[in-house]
Amino acid sequence: MCESCGCQGQGSFKKEIGVIEVNQRLLAANDAQAEFNRHYIEKLGALSINLISSPGSGKTTLLEKTIDALAGELRIGVIEGDIETERDADRIRARGIPVVQLTTGGACHLDAHIVHKGIRTLETQLDRTGLDLLFIENVGNLVCPVSFKLGEHLRAVLLSVPEGSDKPAKYPKAFMTSQVFLITKTDLVPYFDFSMEEAEREATRLNPGLEKFRLSSVTGENFDAWVGYLRNLLKKYRNILKD
Amino acid sequence: MHELSLAQNLISQVLNLAREHQAKKVLRVSVEIGPFSGVVVDSFRFGYEVLSQEHGETRGSVLEIREPEQSFRCFSCGHVFNGKKMGDPCPDCKEGTLVAWGGDDIILLSVEME
Numbered sequence A: 001m002c003e004s005c006g007c008q009g010q011g012s013f014k015k016e017i018g019v020i021e022v023n024q025r026l027l028a029a030n031d032a033q034a035e036f037n038r039h040y041i042e043k044l045g046a047l048s049i050n051l052i053s054s055p056g057s058g059k060t061t062l063l064e065k066t067i068d069a070l071a072g073e074l075r076i077g078v079i080e081g082d083i084e085t086e087r088d089a090d091r092i093r094a095r096g097i098p099v100v101q102l103t104t105g106g107a108c109h110l111d112a113h114i115v116h117k118g119i120r121t122l123e124t125q126l127d128r129t130g131l132d133l134l135f136i137e138n139v140g141n142l143v144c145p146v147s148f149k150l151g152e153h154l155r156a157v158l159l160s161v162p163e164g165s166d167k168p169a170k171y172p173k174a175f176m177t178s179q180v181f182l183i184t185k186t187d188l189v190p191y192f193d194f195s196m197e198e199a200e201r202e203a204t205r206l207n208p209g210l211e212k213f214r215l216s217s218v219t220g221e222n223f224d225a226w227v228g229y230l231r232n233l234l235k236k237y238r239n240i241l242k243d
Numbered sequence B: 001m002h003e004l005s006l007a008q009n010l011i012s013q014v015l016n017l018a019r020e021h022q023a024k025k026v027l028r029v030s031v032e033i034g035p036f037s038g039v040v041v042d043s044f045r046f047g048y049e050v051l052s053q054e055h056g057e058t059r060g061s062v063l064e065i066r067e068p069e070q071s072f073r074c075f076s077c078g079h080v081f082n083g084k085k086m087g088d089p090c091p092d093c094k095e096g097t098l099v100a101w102g103g104d105d106i107i108l109l110s111v112e113m114e
């Protein structure tokens, strides 16, 4: 600073910066990382699916049953997202499947950066042949995970019968940004006031292109259709990757 | 939602810009919050007001929020409408239904600094 008058020594031509136009989405950095993850997953040869639902809708159980149904046929890997604990990963590990547990330490969603770490760790458990399906089980939450792309090819939203058939109307964004809608725990329909028609109608209103399944991990209802859908999808995906 | 972490995200981006342009003071930050973003605008503003106090550059800056109206696009003919509801039949082709169109994010529009 100037000793005699305290000026900043910049003369009177003080640098005016003014208004900077930015026009950038806040999530741009996450989206860019997600795009990178998607390419990375494609190098592993895998089709990736991001599972989103409220806590306890049956995501891990769905994974267990899907793994059983495709055992010996497709190579499956799983990334588990939870706020705390290794419990979900332990359940998957018990089936001899490559799995990584990500704990967010409080955050209500996975983001593309943490998933990238998960992919790199999962990679160390794979042999040279790679993977067919990579499931990413998001933190149980029907709101926050929706905004964060992870690098998935497909997003599946689960709604379990005890939660009520009004949820698509109340949490629209989860249904608008997914390609697959799974109603889970259909074995509980006799005990709850749940209308399949209402849930599917509301979800279709939000997103007419949604693929829909009604599943029970207890009775195995419609698992053939679900697993068939995955097989078919993987076939299409492989054809696209070849081109 | 995680409005506080969104506000934190915004402030980091603004601070980066201020440093890049060697600005001492951020005067005004303009953002657009998409009508389908699910962001609670008051919580977001509150988060900004609290967190912006933590940095000399952003202290006292004004957050200007634009909230455009929801618009909907016909699933079948692709025309876009305002002032409608999700799932309404399309007023043009009468065939398709209207689905949410755009505006599900926060966009940093501009930053005024000196």
Ligand SMILES: Nc1nc2c(ncn2[C@@H]2O[C@H](COP(=O)(O)OP(=O)(O)OP(=O)(O)O)[C@@H](O)[C@H]2O)c(=O)[nH]1
Pocket (backbone or CB within 6 Å): A053, A054, A055, A056, A057, A058, A059, A060, A061, A062, A088, A139, A140, A141, A184, A185, A186, A187, A188, A215, A216, A217, A218, A219
């Ligand atoms: N009746 C019935 N119960 C189920 C079904 N699927 C899961 N459950 C039960 O629902 C509870 C929660 O299942 P999880 O698979 O752990 O749910 P999640 O979505 O992974 O839970 P978080 O990871 O904590 O969000 C468990 O007690 C499951 O046994 C089903 O199809 N029918």
Ligand SMILES: [Mg+2]
Pocket (backbone or CB within 6 Å): A059, A060, A061, A088, A137
């Ligand atoms: Mg789980």
Ligand SMILES: [Zn+2]
Pocket (backbone or CB within 6 Å): B074, B075, B076, B077, B078, B079, B090, B091, B092, B093, B094, B095, B096
């Ligand atoms: Zn139309």
